[in-house]
Every structure is written in structure tokens, then in C-alpha cells.
Amino acid sequence: MTEAALAAAGADSYLQFEAKQQPAWPDQDALARTTERLRQVPPLVFAGEADVLRDHLAAAGRGEAFVLQGGDCAEIFAEATADRIRNKIKTILQMAVILTYGASTPVIKIGRMAGQYAKPRSADTETRDGVTLPTYRGDIVNSSAFTEEARIPNPERLMDAYHVSASTLNLIRAFTHGGFADLRRVHAWNKGFAANPAYARYEKVAAQIDRAVRFMGAAGGDFDALKTVDLFASHEALLLDYERALTRIDSRTGLPYDCSGHFLWIGERTRELDGAHVEFMSKIANPIGVKLGPTATGADAVALAERLNPDNVPGRLTFVARMGADKVRDALPPLVEAVRDAGLAVTWLTDPMHGNTFTSESGYKTRRFDTILDEVTGFFEVHRAAGTIPGGMHVELTGDDVTEVMGGTEDIDDEGLARRYETKVDPRLNHQQSLELAFQVSELLSAR
Numbered sequence: 503m504t505e506a507a508l509a510a511a512g513a514d515s516y517l518q519f520e521a522k523q524q525p526a527w528p529d530q531d532a533l534a535r536t537t538e539r540l541r542q543v544p545p546l547v548f549a550g551e552a553d554v555l556r557d558h559l560a561a562a563g564r565g566e567a568f569v570l571q572g573g574d575c576a577e578i579f580a581e582a583t584a585d586r587i588r589n590k591i592k593t594i595l596q597m598a599v600i601l602t603y604g605a606s607t608p609v610i611k612i613g614r615m616a617g618q619y620a621k622p623r624s625a626d627t628e629t630r631d632g633v634t635l636p637t638y639r640g641d642i643v644n645s646s647a648f649t650e651e652a653r654i655p656n657p658e659r660l661m662d663a664y665h666v667s668a669s670t671l672n673l674i675r676a677f678t679h680g681g682f683a684d685l686r687r688v689h690a691w692n693k694g695f696a697a698n699p700a701y702a703r704y705e706k707v708a709a710q711i712d713r714a715v716r717f718m719g720a721a722g723g724d725f726d727a728l729k730t731v732d733l734f735a736s737h738e739a740l741l742l743d744y745e746r747a748l749t750r751i752d753s754r755t756g757l758p759y760d761c762s763g764h765f766l767w768i769g770e771r772t773r774e775l776d777g778a779h780v781e782f783m784s785k786i787a788n789p790i791g792v793k794l795g796p797t798a799t800g801a802d803a804v805a806l807a808e809r810l811n812p813d814n815v816p817g818r819l820t821f822v823a824r825m826g827a828d829k830v831r832d833a834l835p836p837l838v839e840a841v842r843d844a845g846l847a848v849t850w851l852t853d854p855m856h857g858n859t860f861t862s863e864s865g866y867k868t869r870r871f872d873t874i875l876d877e878v879t880g881f882f883e884v885h886r887a888a889g890t891i892p893g894g895m896h897v898e899l900t901g902d903d904v905t906e907v908m909g910g911t912e913d914i915d916d917e918g919l920a921r922r923y924e925t926k927v928d929p930r931l932n933h934q935q936s937l938e939l940a941f942q943v944s945e946l947l948s949a950r
């Protein structure tokens with residue numbers, strides 16, 4: 503019955519199109535058994551929550567809120583521990599308080615969390631010391647260990663992804679609604695950060711936020727209302743077998759929602775108009791995103807918006823621009839202007855990470871803090887010139903003290919990268935660098 507309704511709603515139409523970046527599963531029967539099980543399990547999120555997020559994203563598109571989307575490039579099953587999840591949530595909440603001050607509007611918090619397990623890769627194979635194996639495609643597909651066995655796509659991992667997502671989401675809900683996210687606590691953490699002499703340049707903003715919080719208290723502000731926050735879950739909808747298996751008909755509206763997360767996006771490598779990913783995304787009712795890189799044209803952006811949001815519903819569609827700091831000021835304006843001139847409702851985010859990756863001399867895949875900040879700055883400049891809204895920021899970060907991105911006050915250099923380089927795919931801002939970025943962006947936002 504439900505499956506019939508999903509088919510009638512077009513949830514399987516994507517099967518007629520080419521799907522890029524899918525694993526070569528050696529055992530199709532095992533895959534079918536797992537997806538069959540996944541079609542029976544409880545959804546991870548409720549469609550009504552996705553609707554709430556869509557309304558928030560619409561507000562961000564109008565400049566009445568700012569979006570902070572962040573988390574790992576690739577979540578790792580074995581790293582879904584209480585400590586690591588807590589540190590990540592803490593980092594996002596700390597950044598959100600800083601940005602809220604700068605934007606003087608609510609910050610919509612979205613984790614690249616509880617489902618960010620599938621990775622598109624530029625190469626199908628990886629060679630180390632003369633040995634060539636299939637690439638790691640995320641924990642939902644294979645393991646990053648460099649052995650032949652580990653790299654074989656294993657469909658049982660889809661089930662593991664579901665369970666690890668469920669436990670991560672459970673902890674997110676507990677932390678954000680159980681007292682951990684209380685504004686006064688988060689504010690005290692930020693004061694501690696800015697009081698460290700190394701970060702003296704952020705003291706001024708931190709002191710201003712402190713004054714604002716104290717003013718609120720004196721004026722009888724309701725801090726109890728600020729004890730809980732909403733942190734939404736998002737990931738790249740890359741592995742279509744998994745996303746389709748977690749799609750459910752919403753009992754309220756009769757519409758299909760992909761209940762693997764609140765917000766799903768498709769990446770730069772899978773956004774073809776005639777590809778399976780765009781077709782699948784066109785059929786689900788969640789708020790969705792599309793990454794746009796420097797080769798995207800204004801016509802591409804308009805065509806994607808018309809295809810993915812034919813009713814022009816505000817908040818339904820977010821474009822995440824990932825141009826590169828050296829290109830954003832030239833490549834983004836034509837897209838923003840075309841969308842603006844066509845009267846299309848789109849919420850614009852900047853991803854200042856994916857266009858700024860390079861390999862350091864010592865061989866680490868890295869990015870520079872200053873380049874990341876420069877792309878965010880360019881994004882704000884472009885929107886200011888076009889009279890459009892810079893709606894938010896999408897970043898790869900972790901709450902831990904890793905050394906993967908160069909620069910920041912700590913000034914991690916090429917040699918320093920080796921100290922604690924842990925990511926399995928792309929480099930992440932560490933805890934300190936994430937807060938620094940928030941302080942600097944909050945200044946850009948104040949001028950918005």
C-alpha cells in the first residue's frame with residue numbers, strides 16, 4: 503500500500519535516469535535484501551520537522567535569519583561517540599551564538615550530521631606504494647582501511663548507517679533539548695575562548711555579546727525559552743538506494759519525504775538536469791540543496807530551480823555556491839543575477855571549503871583559513887552588489903583539536919598538519935578555527 507503510493511508519487515522515476523557516483527555492488531541480491539529491510543524501519547525524522555526547516559530556510563532567503571550548516575566532510579561510524587558528537591554540537595552552538603549577534607537575526611542550525619556517510623570521489627581508484635585499490639566512498643559503502651577486502655562495497659553498511667544515524671540523532675535531540683544548549687552555558691564557553699590572549703582580536707565582539715546577554719537578563723528576558731535549540735540533520739543525498747529506501751509517504755499531506763534527514767542536498771558532481779539525482783530530488787518534499795561550482799551558468803541555475811521548485815515555494819530550494827575564493831567574485835554574480843531576474847525563490851549559502859582545496863608540499867589535502875574567509879567575504883560582496891541576500895554558510899568542521907586546515911591564529915603550517923590530521927576525505931576546521939571563522943563572519947554580517 504505504502505509502496506504503491508510511493509511509486510504513484512514518482513519515487514521510483516529516478517531509476518530511468520543515469521545515476522553517477524554509485525558504488526559497484528558486487529552482490530545485488532544482498533543489496534536488495536538490505537533496502538527491503540530499510541523500507542520497513544521507522545523513519546529517522548518526521549516530515550513536519552522538515553516543513554519547519556523549510557519555513558526557516560525561507561526566512562533566511564528573505565534575510566530574516568542566517569543559516570549555519572556544518573559538520574564532517576565524511577562522518578565515520580567508529581567516531582559516532584558521545585565525546586565527538588558533543589564537541590561537534592558544542593562547536594556549532596558556539597558559532598551560532600556569535601553569528602546571531604552579528605546578524606541580529608536567528609541562526610538556523612543544520613548539522614552535516616547523522617547521515618553524512620556517502621562520498622563522491624574524483625577517482626575510482628587510489629594507489630599507495632604501487633598498490634591500486636578502489637577508492638573509499640564513505641562508511642555507508644566501504645571502509646577507508648587500505649586493503650582489498652575493506653574497499654569492497656558492502657550493502658550491510660546501509661543498515662549500519664541507519665542505526666548510527668539513529669543513535670547520533672538521538673544524542674543530538676538529547677543535547678539540544680536537555681539543558682546542554684542553554685544560551686548562558688554556550689555564552690560562557692565563548693567568553694572563555696575570547697579571554698585566551700591568543701584570541702585577543704575577538705575580545706571586542708565577545709564583550710559586546712556579553713553586554714547584550716546581560717542587558718537581556720536585566721530587562722527580564724526569558725532565558726528559560728533559550729534552554730533548547732533546534733539542530734537539524736542534513737547530508738548529501740548521494741546513495742540513491744539508501745535515500746529511496748528511507749522515503750515515506752507523509753500521513754498528513756500524502757507527499758513523499760526522504761526521512762533519512764531533514765535537509766538533503768546534491769553535490770557538484772551529481773547535479774545534471776537529466777541525471778537520476780535531480781529526478782529523485784524533484785519528487786521528495788523536503789527542503790533541498792544543490793551545490794553550484796564555478797562551471798555552473800545562470801541558465802543552469804534557473805533550469806535547476808524551475809525543475810526542483812516548479813511552484814517557487816520559498817525555502818524549498820537552497821543553492822550552495824562553492825566557487826573558490828579566486829573565482830567567487832566573477833563566477834557567482836551571473837548565477838545570482840539570473841535567479842534574481844527570473845523571480846525565483848532561492849536561499850543562497852556559501853560553501854567556502856570545496857573550491858579551495860589543495861595538496862600541501864608534505865602531501866596533505868588541505869585548505870587555508872584566510873582563503874576560506876576570503877570566499878565568504880566575496881560571497882557577501884556579490885550579494886550586496888546584486889541586491890540579493892547572503893543567506894548562510896556551509897562548512898566542514900569538527901569539534902576536535904585536529905590539524906587539517908592551515909592558518910588561523912594557531913597558524914597551523916605544513917609541518918603542523920602532521921600533528922593531528924584525521925579526516926578520511928576533506929580537511930575540516932578544528933574547534934578554534936571554527937570559532938574564529940564565526941567571529942570574523944559575524945563582523946561581515948553586522949554590515950549586511
Ligand SMILES: O=C[C@H](O)[C@H](O)COP(=O)(O)O
Nearest residue numbers: 575621622623624625927928
Ligand atoms: O567532499 C567532497 C568530495 O567528496 C571530495 O572533495 C572528493 O575528494 P577527492 O577529490 O579526493 O575524491
Ligand SMILES: C=C(OP(=O)(O)O)C(=O)O
Nearest residue numbers: 575769770771793824856
Ligand atoms: C562532496 C561535497 O561537496 P561538492 O559536491 O561541493 O564537491 C561535500 O560537501 O562534501
Ligand SMILES: [Mn+2]
Nearest residue numbers: 575898927928
Ligand atoms: Mn567534503
